[in-house]
Amino acid sequence: MSHEKYRSCIEACVECAQACEHCADSCLSESDVQKMAECIRTDRDCAQACWTAAAFMSRGSQFAEDVCRICASICDACAQECQKHETDHCQKCAQACRDCAEQCRQMAGAAA
Template identity: 55%
Template sequence: MDLEKFKSCIDACNECATYCDYCAVSCLQEDDVKMMAECVRLDMQCAQICRLAASFMAQNSDYVKEVCRLCAELCRKCEAECRQHEMAHCQQCAEACKRSAEECEAIANA
């Protein structure tokens, strides 16, 4: 068993989870919170699935591909929502989601 083959994807998922959590609480501090509601909702889910994916990869689970496929889907959805908002926390989160999605897609399609 080899952790190395998953290491860059694990790191991308963890980074994405961090920026999603940060984006969620930053959205909640914006003046127009209502406009950010969908972003918060997706951030919460994306952070959770990213941490699960990171853990399943570290455990070399037989379900790594399925989990990464689902994780990539959520990352793409969260990225698309974040792109619509100009705040730095949303733009950073969109970039982190994109990297995580790309890494997860590579694992899912390997």
């Protein structure tokens, strides 16, 4: 499958990865960083999963659908963690994660 068919999912993954990178960095500036530790860890995992999924789709890998299923699961977990925090960066990250998870499930043919 051509990477052009993956365009909207690739874009969602890149947007999510950027939101997660920003969220993790912003969490490090919060007054109680320890309280944000799990958010930071999850953001970092999610960003890595999204960058990886975008790369697999960009090169039309035969494993792109499998990677996207995993990415959707990680995005769901990150959205759940981020929505626990009232900060604007966490709320924006949670939304980007939900959007990415939906795109990845659709791409992988496992829309929930």
